[in-house]
Amino acid sequence: MAISTATKAATDALAANPAPVSVGAQEVHRWMQSFTWDFDKNRTKYSTKYKMANDTKEQFKLIAKEYARMESVKDERQFGSLQDVLTRVDAANRVHPKWNESMKVISNFLEVGEYNAIAATGMLWDSATAPEQKNGYLGQVLDEIRHTNQCAYINYYFAKQGQDAAGHNDARRTRAIGPLWKGMKRVFSDGFISGDAVECSINLQLVGEACFTNPLIVAVTEWASANGDEMTPTVFLSIETDELRHMANGYQTVVSIANDEAASKYLNTDLNNAFWTQQKYFTPVLGMMFEYGSHFKVEPWVKTWNRWVYEDWGGIWIGRLGKYGVESPRSLRDAKKDAYWAHHDLFLIAYALWPTGFFRLSLPTQEEAEWYEANYPGWYDMYGKVYDEWRARGCEDPSSGFLPIQWFIENNHPIYIDRVSQVPFCPSYCKGESTLRVLEYNGKKHSFSDQWGERMWLSEPERYECQNIFEQYEGRELSEVIAEGFGVRSDGKTLISQPHTNKDGKLWTLDDIKKINCVFSDPLKAL
Amino acid sequence: MSIEVNGGRRGLTDPEIAAVIMAAVPDKPLETQRKMNYFMKPRGKRINEYEVLCCYSQPTPDWIPGGLDWGDWTQKFHGGRPSWSNESTEMRSSDWLAHRDPAFRWHALYVKDKAEEWRYTDRFLKAYSADGHVRSIDPVWRDEVLGDYLGAFGFYEYGLFNSHSSVVRDCLGDTLRMSSAMIGLDKVDNAQMIQAERTFLSKLVPGFPESTDIPKQEWTKGAIFKGARELVQDIWQATYDWNEILFSGHMICDPIFGQFVRREFFMRLSSYYGDNLTPFFINQMQLYFSQTKGITTDMFHTCLGADVEFGDYNNRLMRAWANKWLPRTVNALKDFMAIYATIPEIKGVSDKAAIEAALVRVFADWKRDFADPINYKVDTAALVKTVLSGLK
Ligand SMILES: [Fe+2]
Ligand SMILES: [Fe+2]
Numbered sequence: 026m027a028i029s030t031a032t033k034a035a036t037d038a039l040a041a042n043p044a045p046v047s048v049g050a051q052e053v054h055r056w057m058q059s060f061t062w063d064f065d066k067n068r069t070k071y072s073t074k075y076k077m078a079n080d081t082k083e084q085f086k087l088i089a090k091e092y093a094r095m096e097s098v099k100d101e102r103q104f105g106s107l108q109d110v111l112t113r114v115d116a117a118n119r120v121h122p123k124w125n126e127s128m129k130v131i132s133n134f135l136e137v138g139e140y141n142a143i144a145a146t147g148m149l150w151d152s153a154t155a156p157e158q159k160n161g162y163l164g165q166v167l168d169e170i171r172h173t174n175q176c177a178y179i180n181y182y183f184a185k186q187g188q189d190a191a192g193h194n195d196a197r198r199t200r201a202i203g204p205l206w207k208g209m210k211r212v213f214s215d216g217f218i219s220g221d222a223v224e225c226s227i228n229l230q231l232v233g234e235a236c237f238t239n240p241l242i243v244a245v246t247e248w249a250s251a252n253g254d255e256m257t258p259t260v261f262l263s264i265e266t267d268e269l270r271h272m273a274n275g276y277q278t279v280v281s282i283a284n285d286e287a288a289s290k291y292l293n294t295d296l297n298n299a300f301w302t303q304q305k306y307f308t309p310v311l312g313m314m315f316e317y318g319s320h321f322k323v324e325p326w327v328k329t330w331n332r333w334v335y336e337d338w339g340g341i342w343i344g345r346l347g348k349y350g351v352e353s354p355r356s357l358r359d360a361k362k363d364a365y366w367a368h369h370d371l372f373l374i375a376y377a378l379w380p381t382g383f384f385r386l387s388l389p390t391q392e393e394a395e396w397y398e399a400n401y402p403g404w405y406d407m408y409g410k411v412y413d414e415w416r417a418r419g420c421e422d423p424s425s426g427f428l429p430i431q432w433f434i435e436n437n438h439p440i441y442i443d444r445v446s447q448v449p450f451c452p453s454y455c456k457g458e459s460t461l462r463v464l465e466y467n468g469k470k471h472s473f474s475d476q477w478g479e480r481m482w483l484s485e486p487e488r489y490e491c492q493n494i495f496e497q498y499e500g501r502e503l504s505e506v507i508a509e510g511f512g513v514r515s516d517g518k519t520l521i522s523q524p525h526t527n528k529d530g531k532l533w534t535l536d537d538i539k540k541i542n543c544v545f546s547d548p549l550k551a552l
Numbered sequence: 553m554s555i556e557v558n559g560g561r562r563g564l565t566d567p568e569i570a571a572v573i574m575a576a577v578p579d580k581p582l583e584t585q586r587k588m589n590y591f592m593k594p595r596g597k598r599i600n601e602y603e604v605l606c607c608y609s610q611p612t613p614d615w616i617p618g619g620l621d622w623g624d625w626t627q628k629f630h631g632g633r634p635s636w637s638n639e640s641t642e643m644r645s646s647d648w649l650a651h652r653d654p655a656f657r658w659h660a661l662y663v664k665d666k667a668e669e670w671r672y673t674d675r676f677l678k679a680y681s682a683d684g685h686v687r688s689i690d691p692v693w694r695d696e697v698l699g700d701y702l703g704a705f706g707f708y709e710y711g712l713f714n715s716h717s718s719v720v721r722d723c724l725g726d727t728l729r730m731s732s733a734m735i736g737l738d739k740v741d742n743a744q745m746i747q748a749e750r751t752f753l754s755k756l757v758p759g760f761p762e763s764t765d766i767p768k769q770e771w772t773k774g775a776i777f778k779g780a781r782e783l784v785q786d787i788w789q790a791t792y793d794w795n796e797i798l799f800s801g802h803m804i805c806d807p808i809f810g811q812f813v814r815r816e817f818f819m820r821l822s823s824y825y826g827d828n829l830t831p832f833f834i835n836q837m838q839l840y841f842s843q844t845k846g847i848t849t850d851m852f853h854t855c856l857g858a859d860v861e862f863g864d865y866n867n868r869l870m871r872a873w874a875n876k877w878l879p880r881t882v883n884a885l886k887d888f889m890a891i892y893a894t895i896p897e898i899k900g901v902s903d904k905a906a907i908e909a910a911l912v913r914v915f916a917d918w919k920r921d922f923a924d925p926i927n928y929k930v931d932t933a934a935l936v937k938t939v940l941s942g943l944k
Binding site: 032034035036038039044045046047048052053056057059060061062063064066067068070071088089090091092093094096097098100104114116118119120121122123136137140141143144145146147148150151159160163166167170171173174177178180181184185187188189190191193194195197198201207208210211214215216218219220221247250251252253254255320321322323324392393396447485487488489490491492497511514515526528532 | 555556557558560561562563564569570572573574576577578579581582583584585586587588589590591604605606608609610611620621622623624625626627628629630631632633634635636658659660662663664665666667669670671673674677678679681682684686687691706707710714716717718719720721722726729730733734736737738740741743744747748751752755756757758759762763764765768771772781785786789790792
């Protein structure tokens with residue numbers, strides 16, 4: 026159209042229709058796919074054996090400003106509740122002490138996952154070629170910053186308002202001491218960011234988010250509220266509102282590679298490895314946090330697991346991807362067996378190593394023991410009676426000179442650490458599926474607890490070289506290790522971790538530990 | 553009572569459950585240190601909320617300076633490359649976690665600002681359209697400059713946006729990572745605002761093309777943006793060092809080329825051509841520019857350039873990077889000079905003297921804010937002369 030005609034048309038159009046006009050987010054988004062251009066060096070910095078299609082779309086159609094609007098509305102609600110009514114009713118001091126302790130771990134460890142998901146989705150933003158797909162991952166980058174800050178806010182809030190700030194106030198410094206940390210890093214840190222970009226997406230989005238986010242973020246809110254905690258549901262449910270887009274990103278990742286020949290060769294193996302990697306840690310750890318880290322119980326973990334992991338994810342979600350050749354992971358059946366006993370096995374070890382934590386743990390009470398036995402027949406004979414013995418020997422009392430780890434040593438039940446998952450296990454005293462396998466490589470011994478991890482290691486040992494806590498601390502005395510890792514409270518001597526949450530119970534100090542003279546040794550050296 | 557509670561009973565409000573909980577809660581708090589991250593060194597007098605919520609969220613091993621964690625990575629890339637490593641950049645730091653956004657914006661504060669900008673944009677556009685402002689825009693300026701060249705400039709912003717993806721993956725600190733994602737999002741926001749303006753114009757001016765086809769043609773094939781395109785492509789895809797990506801983009805290219813194009817070309821000239829719409833959007837971009845400048849000068853000057861151990865080395869490296877990227881940026885601007893031949897000249901506004909004055913402003917600002925702090929010697933008059941040689 027000639028220029029002068031256009032000006033006239035604009036004038037006429039205005040005269041005919043003077044209604045105010047604006048521009049909507051989707052009107053901008055629909056041009057997004059054309060924002061990129063071809064040039065020689067246009068390729069990702071992170072290699073993948075798959076090829077992501079150039080025309081992949083995303084369904085949420087957000088632009089930067091609309092994203093910000095949506096999130097800030099949710100933030101107003103969430104932080105408003107926390108700062109207003111929940112503070113006024115002193116909600117943080119109306120939480121069961123056992124749950125106060127669990128949130129030290131849950132919120133901080135989830136924060137690690139959220140944080141690493143920032144980097145992970147940065148890598149996917151780089152790897153994707155379609156601008157819409159990049160945009161979907163970009164939205165997730167920002168979300169994961171949000172979630173990192175939100176998880177932090179829980180610890181920040183509990184520290185400021187709650188009944189025991191120690192651990193909430195310094196989890197980022199003290200979390201590295203204990204036996205649960207390295208396994209956490211495998212699933213929530215390195216598993217998301219180090220490897221083939223699509224493999225990382227499968228770990229993060231297809232398994233981490235689509236499979237374990239439900240139990241982690243939704244179930245945790247039910248356990249929280251049963252135990253008096255309304256802060257966690259306020260924050261975690263707000264996190265969950267972003268997760269739908271993340272699962273869609275994972276779905277789109279699969280769609281974008283579906284027509285690539287590599288997918289038929291590798292996708293199911295990558296999915297199987299990712300599923301096993303994630304479940305190996307989360308199945309026992311989540312079950313343990315819920316059941317042993319609460320007073321009031323919502324339902325047995327095995328039921329939650331079967332519903333969300335086995336049926337919803339393994340059945341429905343993976344089923345939806347069936348048309349792209351995705352199959353339910355072969356390791357799902359082994360995982361299902363672990364969902365029954367693995368968390369009980371892990372708590373036995375975690376409690377035995379309580380001084381290395383940044384939280385207080387508690388032995389099951391009489392009524393809890395009955396609940397365990399009713400839901401997991403055979404529980405008492407394996408675990409309950411051991412806890413009774415530990416209690417009788419004074420494991421909660423600082424003057425007893427007894428740490429439950431001594432029981433493992435006296436009874437010749439060595440605790441090993443699986444090299445690939447970094448999860449501790451005791452092959453001679455467990456009801457779960459763990460069995461000991463030891464392999465040697467480059468003059469170093471490695472222990473494994475299952476065939477799936479062992480296979481991953483056998484094909485790529487250079488990816489799993491990380492030393493474990495027994496190798497790291499070998500020959501060092503326990504109180505020294507705790508002090509070096511800042512595991513003490515502000516009085517400079519009382520431990521952050523404690524073997525009980527009794528309000529009248531005595532608290533252990535560094536000196537109480539030192540007197541016992543517990544020295545770390547590497548069980549692999551004894552083999 | 554039973555310890556299994558069903559039916560959504562809540563411990564805070566269910567009297568029976570609450571009684572059990574309250575009996576177990578200690579009579580007074582067990583710990584007096586209630587400040588999260590109390591162990592860290594704050595940037596200001598006290599640890600602020602941003603520092604509480606962001607700092608040390610990254611599990612960094614202590615062999616990456618500043619980290620609190622220990623040991624190796626639990627899973628590595630195929631072949632054994634580590635998750636994060638000091639080798640990902642030539643820069644050296646005694647504390648990779650030292651950076652702070654000077655505005656201390658964590659996620660909620662960042663999106664709150666942008667949400668307000670969006671709501672205001674919507675209200676502004678409605679008022680602008682109802683008021684009929686669009687009638688006063690010079691047709692050449694509107695159809696050629698805004699239609700083609702502003703659209704083409706959107707690709708510049710989009711390309712720089714994408715240069716942040718590998719930075720977000722690779723950088724070595726938590727505050728660095730969050731800042732990089734935010735300044736990256738601002739860049740795609742710029743590209744989207746440009747498209748929003750073009751879509752808006754197409755609604756008001758029948759026949760005004762909304763499509764990105766012609767701008768893309770201009771960006772990929774035209775002479776005006778040739779230097780800029782090659783520069784952006786290399787920052788985005790040919791540079792692997794995450795610090796060099798940020799430095800070349802935000803300390804050289806954008807404060808010179810981006811500033812000239814946004815501030816001295818589109819913003820300054822638009823009102824002379826009756827265009828009060830473009831300045832509305834460019835002003836937002838300039839806000840982002842100044843916030844980004846706060847962030848990247850904190851990274852490169854306050855932290856790396858002043859590092860007690862590596863400051864001298866880092867400044868030397870930044871000067872070497874400036875040597876590499878400055879001539880290319882000057883060349884991009886020289887190519888851009890051809891744009892003046894496409895608009896009707898206004899004496900004292902878009903003639904050679906006015907262009908020269910604009911260039912002098914941009915280079916003087918750059919010298920003061922970016923070159924002097926790293927002790928980079930530069931003859932800005934010579935650079936202005938080189939750029940002016942591109943005038944047709
Ligand atoms: Fe998240
Ligand atoms: Fe997520």
